[in-house]
Amino acid sequence: MAEHDHDHTETLKEQIVRAASEGSPLEIRGGGSKQFYGRAPLGDPLEIGDHTGIIQYEPTELVVTVRSGTPLTQIEQVLAERRQILPFDPPHFQGGATIGGAVACGLAGPARPWSGAPRDALLGVRILDGRGRTMRFGGEVMKNVAGYDIARLMAGALGTLGVLLDVSLKVLPAPGDHHTLVMDLDARQALEHMTALNTQPVPLAGAAHVDGQLHLRLACDAALAAHWRRRIGGELSTDDAGFWRGLRDHTLPFFDQDAPLWRLSLPPASPPQNIGKTLIDWGGAQRWVFTEETPEQMWALATASGGHATLFRGGNRQGGRFQPLPRPMAALHTRLKKVFDPENVLNRGRLYP
């Protein structure tokens, strides 16, 4: 592994120190697969893509530590050789995605309700803060409550609190087998079905509804899948892996539409909203909606349902993309940003203006 280790900490640090002294913003860039995400990037690029390498991988410890620019495909391949996986199955989108970007964006694949998000697998980070200081939070062990959990605070912060240098992640044994049951149901019926299944010990690893069909992925062998099919119904899918990968990476035909794409994070049993073409994922907890509704309408709708909404693709990138925060929460966010990045150089305005 050592010959593939490229440590660019010093170069990155110099760029940050310079930017902080000039007060000029930096756009943190890994593989560029999620450049569409968040508010419009500002400033000179800070390229992380060359900062690569698997620093430590101990299959029997269930932990991997990697430099943030390492491509997801490379990590997943190394894990697969030892029959292990990244539990949160991060999206690759159009390719080139890095582990740093995956953690910074906090997005997770279709198994998220059962296997967690990046924040759940994240054990530790080494970061450069907005002053160019190197710091380490968390570690490489499963349980660690020494100090505040600043490692997990970095997950989903879109790089606004620090540049991830390396991340330590919990990995899991790969599930032996997957089988998918497909059945024709409308959205309301599908939600009722998923809600009912959710309270039973079914080995679910995916539950999504799109184009009038409910897809249920089961992590179990063929014999058990047959058992569950007798109880649940539906037909066994022939393109099990393709569907879930397409859902994860937004390459299913559903995602080929023109209107702005919204992500709704809701209590899973929330009834369907008739606001645009919708794909229901995560057993109801994540919904993808193409709609021309205004951001204000979408945020109000999400609040009314007890969740939040994100303008994921399309629409105005100068305006708000993420659910506005109540005043005391917004003030707290501003104060935390100041703690980590007093000159406001790291991904300025990418999350909130």
Place this chain on the structure above:
Amino acid sequence: MPHSSPSSQRVARRAGLARAFSEFLPPDAILSREEELHPYECDGLPAYRRLPLLVLLPTTVEEVQAILRHCNTQHIPVVARGAGTGLSGGALPHEDGVLLVLSRFNRILDIDVANRCARVQPGVRNLAISEAAAPHGLYYAPDPSSQIACSIGGNVAENAGGVHCLKYGLTVHNLLQVRLITIEGELLTLGGGGLDGPGYDLLALVTGSEGMLGIVIEATVKLLPIAEQAQAVLAAFDSVETAADAVAHLIAGGILPAGLEMMDNLALRAAEDFVHAGYPTDAAAILLCEVDGHADEVTAQLSRAERLLKESGATEIRVARDDAERQRFWAGRKAAFPAVGRISPDYYCMDGTIPRKRLAEVLHEIAVMSERFGLRCANVFHAGDGNLHPLILYDANVPGELEKAEQFGGEILELCVAVGGTITGEHGVGTEKIDQMCVQFPDAELETFHAVKAAFDPNGLLNPGKAVPTLARCAEFNAMHVHQGELPFPEIERF
């Protein structure tokens, strides 16, 4: 004017404060007489005791907000307390402050079966959630050993674990939403009704923050379907090294146990004498391995686990014949702390986490220290996730033994850091491990912790003096600690 004595000053200060709080609290929510305060002088770590100025027992969110606002404007320290079962002195009162006891917030507000979650007040006991969810076939996964008594507010504050963490996670993995009251009396909602919330992951930041950032006034926790079947296997080993290797072998074999626990000979004998779990008392160490899921799956996993354990050199393998025997296997483990309490006048429980592969070496070092300090040490280990609980046996009535036990414990924690681990896996830093934080974290990280706290609590009034040491304290501790330029454990390879 004559000088009043410090104690009479204290009495006057106490009376003045009680009067001020009685403006907005009912009389039964304020305890101010010394005999009423004594039950609150310590938490689950009785080596540290201190009387607060007052104990406050509010019953409404508005009362808590008013208390915090008053404390913030008057600069009065506030220490929150739930059930008081914490093991790191995190709820040790502040002598010039109030102890905010949340035990009256003891209602389960909602069991939402469709969304598979429970909304509870902070004083609800951990086990009570699973009991209330059981009729729906659901349960709350984190199960600290104190789950009969400990409350969910404290679980959030400490990021409590338990014996099923490897598969089902810690408190932080099983929370959906927390309502937090800041020192300024603001009510914040962290997390969301779905699986995530907008903005920074403050839910994760607050989980395990030891009451330093705000007061948890409500929590929404995930509920999971109760597994169709659970089965346990007990394996005996003639050395702790083989037992440790067996754990690695199980994991490499693709088994993800629901629980995986190790006990050394001293711990397992104490447990056996106490609850008669049927442990083989001549073993150097035992492993308890539980698998759960669908019946067929459990059978398959169990036979695989048996094979792997046999390959690893287990001298005896016993599969629980029925659920009663499985419960007995666990009863011994869950009673390990009180069991050790029966064989020694006092014990001191440590909580380091280490990379599992360093276990044999760490246990060897602990044995050497045990010899050096002349104090026995029993080891209980959450083997799946590397969380080690050495229990140091001592007698507080023997002059100097408590200090020796503390020094022994401190050295164990420093050893954990030296091998790439951490000083606390699930009990928190609290009062007791504050000096060892100086060993684990450099100044920049400690400064960041203080700055994060200041972002929530600018006057530093929430649980002051706990969890994160001042830089001055660390400078002093580290100066005392490095002897002739040499760190402790020079022979240990460091990370």
